[in-house]
Amino acid sequence: MVYLLPKEKYRSVRHLFHDSSFLNIYRSHLEHTPIDKKVYVDNLEEPQTAVIVVIPRLYFGGRANNSKFNTEFQRILFEELIQEFLQNNQHEIDCYLSNIEWLEGVKSVLKEPYFYERYYYEITKIKDENWRDLIPKGYSLEQVDLSLLEKKHLSNYEWIIEEIEENWLPFEEHLKENKGFYLVRDNQEIVSWCTLEYLTDDNEIEVGIATKPEFQKKGFASIVGSATAEYALKKYKSVGWNCSANNIGSWKAAEKIGYERHTEYTKAGCFFNRIDNWIVHGFTQASKKNYKKATECYERVLRAFVDKDPEFEEVVIIREEFPLSMFIFRLSTYYAAITDIMESFKYLRMSLEYGFNNKSTLEEDELLKVLHDKNEWEEILNLLS
Numbered sequence: 001m002v003y004l005l006p007k008e009k010y011r012s013v014r015h016l017f018h019d020s021s022f023l024n025i026y027r028s029h030l031e032h033t034p035i036d037k038k039v040y041v042d043n044l045e046e047p048q049t050a051v052i053v054v055i056p057r058l059y060f061g062g063r064a065n066n067s068k069f070n071t072e073f074q075r076i077l078f079e080e081l082i083q084e085f086l087q088n089n090q091h092e093i094d095c096y097l098s099n100i101e102w103l104e105g106v107k108s109v110l111k112e113p114y115f116y117e118r119y120y121y122e123i124t125k126i127k128d129e130n131w132r133d134l135i136p137k138g139y140s141l142e143q144v145d146l147s148l149l150e151k152k153h154l155s156n157y158e159w160i161i162e163e164i165e166e167n168w169l170p171f172e173e174h175l176k177e178n179k180g181f182y183l184v185r186d187n188q189e190i191v192s193w194c195t196l197e198y199l200t201d202d203n204e205i206e207v208g209i210a211t212k213p214e215f216q217k218k219g220f221a222s223i224v225g226s227a228t229a230e231y232a233l234k235k236y237k238s239v240g241w242n243c244s245a246n247n248i249g250s251w252k253a254a255e256k257i258g259y260e261r262h263t264e265y266t267k268a269g270c271f272f273n274r275i276d277n278w279i280v281h282g283f284t285q286a287s288k289k290n291y292k293k294a295t296e297c298y299e300r301v302l303r304a305f306v307d308k309d310p311e312f313e314e315v316v317i318i319r320e321e322f323p324l325s326m327f328i329f330r331l332s333t334y335y336a337a338i339t340d341i342m343e344s345f346k347y348l349r350m351s352l353e354y355g356f357n358n359k360s361t362l363e364e365d366e367l368l369k370v371l372h373d374k375n376e377w378e379e380i381l382n383l384l385s
Contacts, residue, residue, distance in 0.1 A: 002072045005039040005050070013041060013050045016062035019099040022120055022263050024206050024240060026052070026059055026098060028198035034169040040076070042069040053081065056090035061098040064105025074109045082272055091276065091316045095268040103266060110270040112277050114284050117245035118267055121259035122238055123229050128257075131226035134219055140187070141227060144180040144195055146171070155189040156212065163208055167197045180207070181227040183220050192220035194228040205232055206240040209253070221253040229257055246287060275304050275315050279322065286330075291337035298331040325356040333367040344368070345376045352383055359384040 005013065010030040017026035029037060029052050037054045041047035042063075049066040051073060052059035058077075064070075077093070085091070095106060095113070106113055128134075135141055142148070144164060149171060151157060160182055168174035180195035192211040199205050207228055211220050232239045241259050243250035251261075271277045282297030304312045305324070318324055332347035348362075348371075362368065362384065371377045 001042065002040050002069055002076060003042070003044050005041045005044065005047070009044075010039055013039065013047055013061065016047065016050045017059070017098040020096070020265065022240075023096070023242065023265070024198035024200050024204050025096065026061065027200045027202075028167075029054060029059065031201050032199050033167055035166050040073060042066055055081075055085055055088055056092060057094045057096065059096045059098065060102045060106060060109075064099065064101035066105075067108065070105060070108040077109065078111070078272070085272070091273065092271050093269055097266065097268060103268070106268045110268065112274065112281070113268045113270045114277070114280050115266050115268050116284060118242055118265055119245055119251050119261055120263045120265060121241040121243075121251070121254045122262045123233065123241070123257065123259040125233070126226050126229050126258040128222070128226060129230075131223055131230075134223050135183075136218075138186050139191075140184045141223065142182050142184055143178045144175070144182060144193070145178050146175045148175065148182075154184060154187075157190065159210075160190055160193045160195070163193070163210070164195050164197075167195075167199070178231060181224045181231075183224055185215075191215040192224050194221070194224035196228065196232060199236075203237045204240070205236040205238070206242065207232070209241070209250075216249070222256055225253060225257040229259075271316065273311055273314050273316065275301055275309065275311050276317050278304075279315075279317050279327070282334075286334055289337075291334045294334045295331065295338070295340075295343075298327070298334065301327070302331070323355070325351050325354040328354060329356045329361075333365055336370050337367045339370060341371065341374065344371060345374075345380070348380055352380070357384060 014027055014030050017030075020026060030039070033054075035054060037052060040051045040053065042049045047062065049062040049064075049069045051061070085093070093110060095110070097103060097106060103115070132141075142151075144160070148160070164179060165171075168179055180193065182190050182193035185191050192209075192215060194207055194209040196205050197208050207225070209221055209225055229239055240262070241254045243254070245251075245264065255261075269280070271280065278297045278300045282294045282301070285291070285297060286294040318327060328347050329351035332344045332351060335344035335347060359381070362380070
């Protein structure tokens with residue numbers, strides 16, 4: 001059976017997430033964070049399995065091979081909770097797994113889940129104590145405190161507000177103390193921030209960090225990250241940072257500031273739309289250089305398109321992030337990677353038919369170099385001239 005745990009009992013299931021206690025996020029959601037959440041358990045008196053739901057994330061803890069719980073929770077997720085996800089414009093389920101048994105157990109809850117790696121970092125000393133000298137002329141470093149609430153005139157004000165409200169509501173109470181730093185350009189625009197988040201009862205904290213794309217690679221993450229770490233190291237028992245293993249920019253910024261890699265862990269996810277899910281599976285396989293499996297996943301997507309599968313009209317990734325022309329182009333590169341030259345050219349031509357026209361991307365793609373000495377290659381280039 002599956003039961004909703006009363007809020008006053010949230011702390012009673014912390015032990016079910018102990019195997020991943022290096023991550024504050026589990027305990028913080030049970031102890032501090034003010035955002036709406038639900039906690040599902042298999043037994044109200046002596047729970048062995050628990051799932052924390054903070055849309056769009058699920059946090060799995062305790063016994064993973066709890067088949068009755070897993071089956072019923074899957075029904076609740078795909079028949080009831082899905083409405084809350086979609087109302088919040090969330091189409092993807094993002095899952096933290098508190099022990100290695102859930103790597104298998106989550107397959108009985110999600111539908112065709114994909115898996116990806118993340119890194120967790122901790123810091124004991126910042127590398128550059130002279131980080132203040134890095135602040136360029138025309139920029140100012142500000143604290144995330146009550147004074148921020150008076151800066152509504154700044155561009156990107158809501159961008160930072162959305163980040164801190166997950167942890168520090170009500171602001172009037174929590175922002176009496178500094179909760180991080182942000183960088184302002186010409187007193188007009190917030191360009192980068194690093195905020196404290198996921199506080200635990202043991203006085204451990206983590207940081208979140210972001211820089212607007214047009215201001216990246218300017219060292220701004222190092223400035224706000226060093227400022228926040230320097231402050232936090234004096235106040236908290238530990239200071240952590242976690243990010244995707246594929247987010248090279250993030251973990252390189254962490255290491256530049258002085259964070260050291262503590263643990264690698266695995267997360268899971270899936271889209272409600274099965275075709276979106278196939279796209280992510282294909283991308284994941286390609287990132288591991290399993291190009292044969294990547295082509296198989298992408299071919300499933302194309303079959304759905306050709307067969308006019310009703311779900312294809314609701315595919316979020318192609319509609320919002322990954323145009324069909326680029327999707328087909330990417331499939332051609334995967335075929336090139338497994339030296340299926342005929343199929344690679346077939347899909348290159350198809351990508352052009354659907355609007356692909358980026359000649360520099362075509363010429364610079366590493367996987368397509370095996371095609372450069374073929375007659376058809378020049379024909380493709382001429383079509384883009």
